Amino acid sequence: MVISYLWLPPNYDIESTCTFLWKIENFNYLWLKNSQYIESPVFVVEELEYSEWRLRLYPRGNGYAEYMEFFLHRKRDDSSKELISVYFEQTFLSENGKILWNSREPQQRLFYKGAFFKCFTAIRHKEVFFRQKSEYLPLNTLTVRCKIWRCDGKVGVDKYLLAETRVAVQRRSFQWKIENFSTIRSTANEVLMEFDLYLTGGQLGGEVIDICIHICDPNAKYLFFQIFASNYKGDLTNCGMKEFRWEECSNFGTKKGTLTLLLSKNQLQSNEPNRVTYLKNGALTLNCECVFSTGIVSETIETVDSGIPSVNVAPPAVRNVGENPIDDTASLREDLGSLCNRDVSSPI
16 A cells, blocks of 8 residues: 655644553563564544554564664544544663653654554563663563644643553473483473483583573563572572574474583592582582563553543542552552653653
């Protein structure tokens, strides 16, 4: 579909907006690869003829893997008029409502049904997942805000919506004690996974140790696996970590991956003076941490308020499913504080 543009200067002084806040819990454990996206719940904007919208986010880019990409998408099958003209802004917020990244479209956009537009600017993937992770992902939750301004001059009412998407995550911690480590070929079993330990040869550094991980759950999409070796005193040494992502089942429903330990067999069984001793009575103890995801577990969307007369008036709280209602009240007031206390006409 060919999409037209109106090359008009934006007017962000228009007071009537729709503000959509989207929280994605366990964001770091998304299984999505380059060119794969996650979508927000659909939200309806009554002030724009009851049109239906959603946000689309590519966590690891859409063609350019180093950049996250953001789109505003109008549903193809909504029942409103064929063409709607808007300005829009998309923002990443910190836990306290600080703007970490912001993109305002420099032109007025014409949205046909089914049309979508990418944000004018993009943010590097590493900024969110690594360099500024503590700011972008507090408690592993990404907070996204989208504002939409109508362009026809009609007087409307401010609209505030709050949505939540929760990625299903399970955590497992277990201790793997390998007896007779010097004669190694051992297997450990966990409820949802199986682990095989292999020696794969080696040269100067001694034999390399590979751990093959078999995921038995056909719905598994992502696994973070980290392993530590325990010395004879019980102190832990990091032996490696790795992320795994799967799209489809393989090998008759079993998904697998391999992690090579940072320490060789010779290093782990060494008893030389001034070197760490890992074996106790000939046994090696490995401590394993697993976090895996099976997809989206829940999506909720709530209308928080409409026509708030003043930013000093606290809007009513909305309960999030499955959480403490007292905590929800405090959390939502903070969320709405970050929404309302931002001046829509302020410069980027």
